Each structure stands twice: as structure tokens, then as C-alpha cells.
Amino acid sequence: MRGTSVEMRGIVKKFGSVTASDQVDFSANAGEIHALLGENGAGKSTVMSMLSGVYRADEGEIFIHEKGAQIRSPKDAAQLGVGMVFQNFRLVQSLTAAENIVLGEKSSFWRGRKWMKNKREEIEALAERFGLNFPVDRPIWQLSVGEQQRVEIVKTLYRGADIIILDEPTSVLTPGEVEQLFETLRVMKQAGKTVIMTTHKMKEVMASSDRISVMRKGKMIATLTTADTDELELARLMVGKEVTITRQEREATEGDSLLEVKDVDVYADHGRKALDHFSLNVCKGEIVGVAGVAGNGQKELAEVLTGLRGWKSGEITFDGKTVKSASVRGAIDSGISHVPENRMKSGLAGRLGSVDNLLFKSYRSEEHSKFGFLKSAKNRLWSQELVQRFNVKTPELETPVQQLSGGNQQKLLFAREISHRPKLMVAVHPTQGLDVGATAGVHDLLMELRGSGSGVLLISEDLDELLQLSDRILVIYNGSIIGESTHEEANRESIGLLMAGIHNREESAV
Numbered sequence: 001m002r003g004t005s006v007e008m009r010g011i012v013k014k015f016g017s018v019t020a021s022d023q024v025d026f027s028a029n030a031g032e033i034h035a036l037l038g039e040n041g042a043g044k045s046t047v048m049s050m051l052s053g054v055y056r057a058d059e060g061e062i063f064i065h066e067k068g069a070q071i072r073s074p075k076d077a078a079q080l081g082v083g084m085v086f087q088n089f090r091l092v093q094s095l096t097a098a099e100n101i102v103l104g105e106k107s108s109f110w111r112g113r114k115w116m117k118n119k120r121e122e123i124e125a126l127a128e129r130f131g132l133n134f135p136v137d138r139p140i141w142q143l144s145v146g147e148q149q150r151v152e153i154v155k156t157l158y159r160g161a162d163i164i165i166l167d168e169p170t171s172v173l174t175p176g177e178v179e180q181l182f183e184t185l186r187v188m189k190q191a192g193k194t195v196i197m198t199t200h201k202m203k204e205v206m207a208s209s210d211r212i213s214v215m216r217k218g219k220m221i222a223t224l225t226t227a228d229t230d231e232l233e234l235a236r237l238m239v240g241k242e243v244t245i246t247r248q249e250r251e252a253t254e255g256d257s258l259l260e261v262k263d264v265d266v267y268a269d270h271g272r273k274a275l276d277h278f279s280l281n282v283c284k285g286e287i288v289g290v291a292g293v294a295g296n297g298q299k300e301l302a303e304v305l306t307g308l309r310g311w312k313s314g315e316i317t318f319d320g321k322t323v324k325s326a327s328v329r330g331a332i333d334s335g336i337s338h339v340p341e342n343r344m345k346s347g348l349a350g351r352l353g354s355v356d357n358l359l360f361k362s363y364r365s366e367e368h369s370k371f372g373f374l375k376s377a378k379n380r381l382w383s384q385e386l387v388q389r390f391n392v393k394t395p396e397l398e399t400p401v402q403q404l405s406g407g408n409q410q411k412l413l414f415a416r417e418i419s420h421r422p423k424l425m426v427a428v429h430p431t432q433g434l435d436v437g438a439t440a441g442v443h444d445l446l447m448e449l450r451g452s453g454s455g456v457l458l459i460s461e462d463l464d465e466l467l468q469l470s471d472r473i474l475v476i477y478n479g480s481i482i483g484e485s486t487h488e489e490a491n492r493e494s495i496g497l498l499m500a501g502i503h504n505r506e507e508s509a510v
């Protein structure tokens with residue numbers, strides 16, 4: 001099937017005073033990979049959510065395969081062949097991959113073993129056709145993030161989707177997995193499917209898409225053929241003005257030791273050993289990058305350092321003092337800031353506004369309260385300044401932060417954590433979901449922190465980010481550090497292989 005598979009005309013969606021989608025026209029063809037670009041809050045997710053039935057448009061028309069379509073719910077969208085893979089997967093953790101895929105089919109669990117066996121074979125065949133490998137019989141919680149994403153994609157294909165929307169699909173993947181995903185997208189394209197992908201990663205867009213649509217402030221600005229454009233033009237269209245890309249200069253620093261973790265064992269929620277005789281150190285004025293595939297102990301490492309999780313044996317010293325036990329208050333008071341992996345789960349309170357969220361860690365300080373009463377006017381002003389400085393786009397300071405776009409939530413969190421002038425910043429995927437400008441802003445802030453003598457532990461899956469910022473890069477695998485290189489000697493390929501647990505190229509051929 002070729003031709004226009006999706007056409008959206010004059011789509012309007014308002015949230016209170018915010019026009020998230022302002023007379024948007026968008027179209028995509030069968031057999032193409034179409035990227036949707038735009039700054040944080042530009043309206044990409046809103047438009048895609050209307051196509052997939054999560055939101056209903058206030059105005060406008062949608063045509064699927066050139067026929068007028070009423071999309072009022074995800075079910076309507078699914079019936080029209082539209083499937084969406086969200087950033088936060090919607091899988092039931094305790095069920096197997098195969099069970100998740102058939103879930104929702106009429107009384108799927110009453111049909112017995114034979115039925116399930118046939119379904120499993122069908123799923124395996126579908127997964128293989130599109131190059132999507134994962135263990136079909138394992139419960140979701142045992143799968144890596146990349147594997148879970150593959151389950152989500154197969155789920156949409158299984159339900160007959162020929163228009164597949166992926167919301168920032170690569171932000172959670174390792175370089176190898178990104179390549180694998182793009183191969184899958186190419187197979188989909190050859191099969192005549194329409195792939196629509198929102199993303200902030202320009203290099204990936206240039207390498208994988210056929211056409212690109214750019215949104216800015218709720219409006220559709222342009223649709224271009226990828227071969228006829230470049231990163232600078234795209235950045236200019238997104239931001240609305242000329243963009244110059246500056247590279248950070250770095251001078252070597254040699255600071256005193258700040259953090260020492262020695263021979264520590266840590267257990268994860270399911271009783272599995274997450275860190276195994278783990279050691280690392282961070283000096284003042286140093287950015288130490290930790291590269292690794294999610295699930296290799298990074299989350300637990302960040303939790304231990306920020307007082308959220310205890311450890312068994314070994315020793316942790318921070319700023320010359322031995323840390324005796326896990327304490328969030330202790331970590332905050334000693335000068336450790338944390339940008340967590342999941343901002344809405346452990347970073348922000350969704351229903352509260354920006355002021356409350358910014359005050360979370362410091363409301364007890366003299367600067368913000370007196371005799372137990374908050375200094376409301378002063379705090380509002382302080383928040384206003386932070387929101388402006390970090391360019392957080394929010395209609396009002398009181399707007400619940402769950403209504404902000406993902407990127408703006410991340411900027412708000414960063415604003416709070418940096419405003420404490422931490423001695424150590426533990427930053428986990430700090431630029432995930434951020435647009436080009438905001439990413440550069442966060443990178444500048446981390447370099448500024450380094451320059452002012454603070455230490456930074458940067459846990460990221462983004463190799464470009466790690467290579468650009470880190471003084472040293474450590475590779476974590478199975479709860480241990482299996483490789484280390486300095487900024488100068490760091491090599492993309494060998495780090496990528498180590499992340500997959502492969503020590504040298506010969507081994508990769510095995």
C-alpha cells in the first residue's frame with residue numbers, strides 16, 4: 001500500500017490557556033519514515049496523541065488512507081491501524097512478553113495451552129520478520145529496556161498497525177540497540193508501513209528518516225525531505241532563529257578526592273545483587289561518566305549515593321567523612337544533588353506547581369522559611385527567577401508540573417538541584433528528552449559545576465554526551481566497572497562493546 005496514509009488538517013488542541021496544537025497540518029506516506037522535530041513543549045506529543053486517540057482534537061479533520069476518520073479513543077485508532085509506542089511503556093510487569101502482546105484479545109486466558117502455543121509461534125514469527133528479538137516467555141520485569149521496547153513494537157504490529165508512532169524511541173537505547181531499531185524501522189518501511197517518530201536527536205533523524213516535519217510553539221513550521229536539509233537548518237526552524245553550535249573548551253583539573261566508594265555490595269529490589277564489590281572515586285572539579293546499558297547497577301548506584309538505598313559491605317567516604325548509613329536528608333545536607341532516572345516517580349510531585357517543586361529540598365532553610373512559615377512572596381520571586389534562568393516553559397508558576405512537557409519537567413528538576421550549589425551532582429540521564437538547546441544548556445551547567453570545583457557523576461546511555469563531558473569514563477556491566485578510559489583516550493567503539501560486556505573485538509565475533 002503506497003500513498004498518503006495519514007493526513008491531519010487544521011488540528012487544534014487547547015489545554016486551558018495553552019494552545020498545544022494550533023491549526024496543524026501534517027501528512028505521512030505509506031512506506032516512509034517520517035520524523036517529527038521540535039523544541040520541548042512544541043506540541044509533538046499532543047499531535048501524535050490525537051492521532052493515536054489519547055486526546056481528542058478540538059477542531060480539525062483526520063484522514064487515514066484518504067478516508068475521513070473519527071478517532072475518539074486508542075481503540076478507534078487501533079481499528080484504523082494506528083499504533084503508538086510511548087516513552088513509558090505500558091506493559092504488565094508480572095506477565096510474560098507473549099501474554100502482554102495477546103492481552104486484551106477477547107478472553108485470551110481462557111483459551112488453554114494450545115491456543116497460547118499457537119499465539120506464541122505467531123508472535124515469534126512476527127518478531128523475527130521485523131528483527132525484534134526478545135524472550136517471549138519471560139516476565140517483563142526480567143527484560144532489558146530495549147527488549148521491553150521490542151515487545152511494545154511487536155504488540156502494535158500484532159494488532160495490525162500499519163501506521164506506527166514512536167515517541168522518542170532511542171532515548172532509552174544503547175548505540176547498538178539504536179542501530180537495531182533503525183534496521184527494524186527500515187524493514188517496516190519496506191513492508192509499506194508508515195513510521196512516525198518524534199525525537200530530539202538530529203544525527204539519528206538525518207541518518208534514518210525520509211522526511212522531517214518541524215513544529216514550533218504549537219504550529220507546524222515546515223515539512224522537508226531529509227536529503228535536502230541539514231542539522232543547522234533544522235535547528236533554525238525549530239528555534240526560529242539562527243543557531244550557532246559552540247564546543248566547550250576544557251582544561252584538565254586536578255582536584256582532591258571527593259567521593260570514594262570501596263568494595264561495596266548492593267542488592268536490588270528483587271534480591272538480586274546489583275553492585276558487586278563495586279568501587280569508584282570522583283574528585284573535586286571532575287566529571288566521571290558511567291556508561292552502561294540500563295539495568296547493570298546504575299540505578300542502584302545513584303540510589304546508594306543519594307541516600308535512597310543501603311549497602312552491605314564496603315565503605316563510602318564523602319568529602320573526607322565516612323558515610324555511616326543511607327539517609328536522604330544526610331545526603332542533601334552533605335551537599336549531594338540528584339537528577340534521578342525517572343523524574344515523575346522520584347523527582348517531582350506532579351500535582352504541585354513549580355514553586356512547591358523547587359522548594360522541595362530547601363523549604364526548611366532560613367532563606368525560605370521563618371519560624372516554620374514559608375516566605376511566600378520571596379519564594380515566588382526566587383522560583384520565578386529560576387524558571388526564567390532555566391527557560392522552563394510553564395503557563396503559570398502554579399500549573400501542576402505534570403502538565404508541563406517532558407523536557408520542561410527535566411529543566412525544572414535541574415534548576416532545583418543546581419540551585420543548591422552541590423558538592424556532588426549525581427545526574428542520571430540528565431538530558432533525556434531535552435531538545436538541542438536545552439541539552440546544550442544542561443551541558444554548560446555541568447561544565448560550570450565542574451569549573452567551580454564540584455564533582456559530577458554522570459550516568460548516561462548517551463555516548464556522545466559521555467564522550468563530550470567526562471574527564472573519565474567508566475563502563476558498568478553486571479554491577480561492576482569493567483573498563484575505564486580518560487577523556488583523551490576514550491574510544492566510542494570500545495566503550496560500545498564494553499557496554500555489551502564484550503572486552504575486545506575478537507570476542508564480539510564469538
Ligand SMILES: Nc1ncnc2c1ncn2[C@@H]1O[C@H](COP(=O)(O)OP(=O)(O)OP(=O)(O)O)[C@@H](O)[C@H]1O
Pocket residue numbers: 015016018019020038039040041042043044045046047393403404405406407408433
Ligand atoms: N495534559 C495537559 N494539560 C495541560 N497542558 C498540557 C497537557 N499536555 C501538554 N500540555 C502542554 O501543551 C504543550 C505541548 O506539549 P507537548 O508535550 O505536546 O510538547 P512536546 O513537543 O511533545 O515536548 P517534549 O519534547 O518536551 O516532549 C506544552 O506547553 C505542554 O505544557
